[in-house]
Amino acid sequence: MQRTLQAKCLELAADFATRSPQHDREASHPTENYDILRREGFLHLTIPKHWGGSGHDFLTHTIAYEALGRGCPSTALAFNMHASVVMPLLESTEVSDAAKTKIADLVVNHGKMLGGNFSEPGHTSLIGERPLSVRAYPVEGGYCISGRKMFASMLQAADYVLVLVHPEGTTGVSPGMLAMIPPNAEGRNVIANWDTLGMRATRSDSLILDNCFVPDDAVVFRSGDIRRFRIEGASWFWASYTSVYLGLAGAAFDELCRVLNTRNAEGYSQSLAWHPDSRRHVAELSVDLHAARLTTYHSAWLRDRDGPTPEAMTAMFRAKYLVGQATSRIVRTALTLGGAHGIFKGSRIEQLFRDGALAEIQPPQSDFCLWNIGLHELGLDPAAALPPMRPA
Numbered sequence: 448m449q450r451t452l453q454a455k456c457l458e459l460a461a462d463f464a465t466r467s468p469q470h471d472r473e474a475s476h477p478t479e480n481y482d483i484l485r486r487e488g489f490l491h492l493t494i495p496k497h498w499g500g501s502g503h504d505f506l507t508h509t510i511a512y513e514a515l516g517r518g519c520p521s522t523a524l525a526f527n528m529h530a531s532v533v534m535p536l537l538e539s540t541e542v543s544d545a546a547k548t549k550i551a552d553l554v555v556n557h558g559k560m561l562g563g564n565f566s567e568p569g570h571t572s573l574i575g576e577r578p579l580s581v582r583a584y585p586v587e588g589g590y591c592i593s594g595r596k597m598f599a600s601m602l603q604a605a606d607y608v609l610v611l612v613h614p615e616g617t618t619g620v621s622p623g624m625l626a627m628i629p630p631n632a633e634g635r636n637v638i639a640n641w642d643t644l645g646m647r648a649t650r651s652d653s654l655i656l657d658n659c660f661v662p663d664d665a666v667v668f669r670s671g672d673i674r675r676f677r678i679e680g681a682s683w684f685w686a687s688y689t690s691v692y693l694g695l696a697g698a699a700f701d702e703l704c705r706v707l708n709t710r711n712a713e714g715y716s717q718s719l720a721w722h723p724d725s726r727r728h729v730a731e732l733s734v735d736l737h738a739a740r741l742t743t744y745h746s747a748w749l750r751d752r753d754g755p756t757p758e759a760m761t762a763m764f765r766a767k768y769l770v771g772q773a774t775s776r777i778v779r780t781a782l783t784l785g786g787a788h789g790i791f792k793g794s795r796i797e798q799l800f801r802d803g804a805l806a807e808i809q810p811p812q813s814d815f816c817l818w819n820i821g822l823h824e825l826g827l828d829p830a831a832a833l834p835p836m837r838p839a
């Protein structure tokens with residue numbers, strides 16, 4: 448079953464790869480790829496069967512998105528945003544059954560694609576908490592929301608964006624509210640500023656909300672302490688992106704092997720692959736890639752088996768760290784060994800180098816992973832760790 452899905456994803460990835468350079472150059476939404484994924488049932492890949500979904504587990508999702516990430520990494524990364532916000536809601540023990548049923552219905556029966564926007568300009572993992580500056584004020588029949596969000600992948604291609612905001616009037620240590628906002632909502636604006644080094648076709652633009660009204664039934668979750676929801680959903684919010692970078696690393700590795708196998712120096716019958724230094728580089732990258740893949744699969748399996756336990760969370764951080772390191776090394780070595788032939792615009796190595804440069808920056812960032820692994824391995828309570836910088 449997993450092999451069949453993986454083969455399907457590789458087939459789709461091969462098609463996506465043909466349009467990837469153009470979307471990368473234009474930083475355009477790969478909407479035709481989203482339509483194909485929608486048609487092929489990927490919107491409800493992991494939604495449980497009792498809601499009409501395909502009911503695949505997290506390991507299967509991981510294998511699928513690794514394969515999709517090999518074709519057009521931006522397509523896989525942005526489209527994953529849908530599962531990354533839908534699944535934590537459906538799996539949460541805090542979200543109401545009515546909200547879950549509504550979301551599952553929107554996705555399964557109405558084919559709606561959801562983006563998610565939690566990030567704000569003032570957020571950083573360096574301080575370990577993410578206070579929300581975007582505010583929702585209760586008004587008759589709903590809320591009015593104002594403020595600026597940032598980095599919203601596929602913002603203008605999705606049917607709704609799920610926005611995390613601070614609900615005024617809700618008491619608690621870390622209040623948060625998730626509201627679904629459609630593209631035509633009054634007071635919703637987009638600053639199309641996603642002109643970036645890599646993952647350009649994710650179009651992770653900025654969302655500006657100016658007294659944007661959302662009715663009560665667009666609010667799918669509200670809590671006085673949003674932290675539990677965020678931690679329990681971490682495998683979706685964070686780890687589901689790891690597999691995309693794993694796929695990207697695999698694609699860069701294959702491209703490097705292809706280049707080495709097909710380039711011949713004038714006057715030599717054997718390709719550059721025969722050079723002992725080429726073989727050694729490829730061998731080292733092979734070890735990196737396989738270690739990253741096995742660790743990622745194992746962490747996904749652990750999450751499926753045990754849920755969000757501290758051990759499963761640590762395994763998730765280890766996997767992301769290893770994938771980040773492996774991707775950085777593979778795309779850098781591919782660029783170096785590929786030489787000046789590979790640095791032209793339109794070269795696969797050039798694009799994967801830029802996309803892969805984001806691997807260690809993509810949350811959970813490599814340094815953030817180490818921060819958490821260290822705390823866990825030493826048996827330290829994260830809540831007791833001193834703030835790394837002096838607050839204002």
Ligand SMILES: Cc1cc2nc3c(=O)[nH]c(=O)nc-3n(C[C@H](O)[C@H](O)[C@H](O)COP(=O)(O)OP(=O)(O)OC[C@H]3O[C@@H](n4cnc5c(N)ncnc54)[C@H](O)[C@@H]3O)c2cc1C
Nearest residue numbers: 563564565566571572573598599600646651812814815818
């Ligand atoms: C391609 C892409 C798509 C995205 N799409 C979305 C989206 O759709 N929706 C959304 O809400 N957000 C999205 N984001 C935003 C993302 O989730 C982060 O919120 C965003 O990257 C902000 O963090 P930052 O990169 O400024 O990093 P920071 O958190 O400020 O980290 C910067 C650097 O500081 C270091 N660092 C961080 N934490 C620690 C620590 N604890 N200890 C030591 N060092 C540390 C690391 O080196 C890290 O790279 C996206 C990001 C990317 C790259």
